[in-house]
Amino acid sequence: MFALPALPYPYDALAPVISAETLRFHHDKHHAGYVSAMNAILARTAAHPASLEALVPSAAAESDIRLFNNAAQAWNHAFYWVAMSPYHEQPTGELEMAINTAFGSLADLKAVFVAAGVGHFGSGWVWLAADMHGRLQVTTTHDAGSILTQPQLTPLLVADLWEHAYYLDHRNDRRAHLEAWFDALPNWSFAATQLAATRSDASPWGYPPPSGLVAAS
Numbered sequence: 001m002f003a004l005p006a007l008p009y010p011y012d013a014l015a016p017v018i019s020a021e022t023l024r025f026h027h028d029k030h031h032a033g034y035v036s037a038m039n040a041i042l043a044r045t046a047a048h049p050a051s052l053e054a055l056v057p058s059a060a061a062e063s064d065i066r067l068f069n070n071a072a073q074a075w076n077h078a079f080y081w082v083a084m085s086p087y088h089e090q091p092t093g094e095l096e097m098a099i100n101t102a103f104g105s106l107a108d109l110k111a112v113f114v115a116a117g118v119g120h121f122g123s124g125w126v127w128l129a130a131d132m133h134g135r136l137q138v139t140t141t142h143d144a145g146s147i148l149t150q151p152q153l154t155p156l157l158v159a160d161l162w163e164h165a166y167y168l169d170h171r172n173d174r175r176a177h178l179e180a181w182f183d184a185l186p187n188w189s190f191a192a193t194q195l196a197a198t199r200s201d202a203s204p205w206g207y208p209p210p211s212g213l214v215a216a217s
């Protein structure tokens with residue numbers, strides 16, 4: 001069974017961009033729901049995945065849609081929480097250089113990231129990712145789509161494009177949410193660690209491994 005990771009900050013830490021009310025519903029209801037649905041599916045099978053990073057691509061490859069949707073959403077949300085910070089960080093060092101090389105400037109990255117998120121039809125995720133050479137790119141995935149199915153990419157940041165992520169705070173204004181999100185919430189020190197992992201033997205961030213074996217029914 002996979003556990004629901006605790007939020008790495010208090011519920012009100014990301015306000016006013018993301019309110020405590022949004023975080024309570026988003027983490028305690030939406031994310032928890034994906035984790036418990038995934039565990040319920042696993043409990044009915046003989047599957048003993050070693051990690052969520054292994055389970056998500058295998059569910060995708062096997063076209064196990066219900067398992068994929070819930071497992072990918074479990075992973076995407078856990079990554080989303082750790083990729084945000086209450087500390088209004090700025091990118092520095094190698095990450096800042098990689099941003100300038102790929103996009104021109106942090107402001108240019110913001111424009112690309114926000115445009116990708118606003119232009120994405122329906123629900124999904126907008127990612128800042130690095131390829132195996134440390135080159136940065138912005139990409140989106142639909143619905144539960146996860147960057148874990150693109151093994152050549154290492155995610156640095158992600159913003160949730162589902163309306164439950166922003167509707168209480170910004171109503172239908174996804175652009176306003178994403179602009180405020182980009183200015184205040186990226187965990188740039190986490191992103192720098194992820195980027196460094198593409199250039200070394202270090203492992204990128206991983207979902208907490210399952211506790212015990214999943215019982216076969």
Ligand code: MN3
Pocket residue numbers: 026030077160162164165
């Ligand atoms: Mn969500």
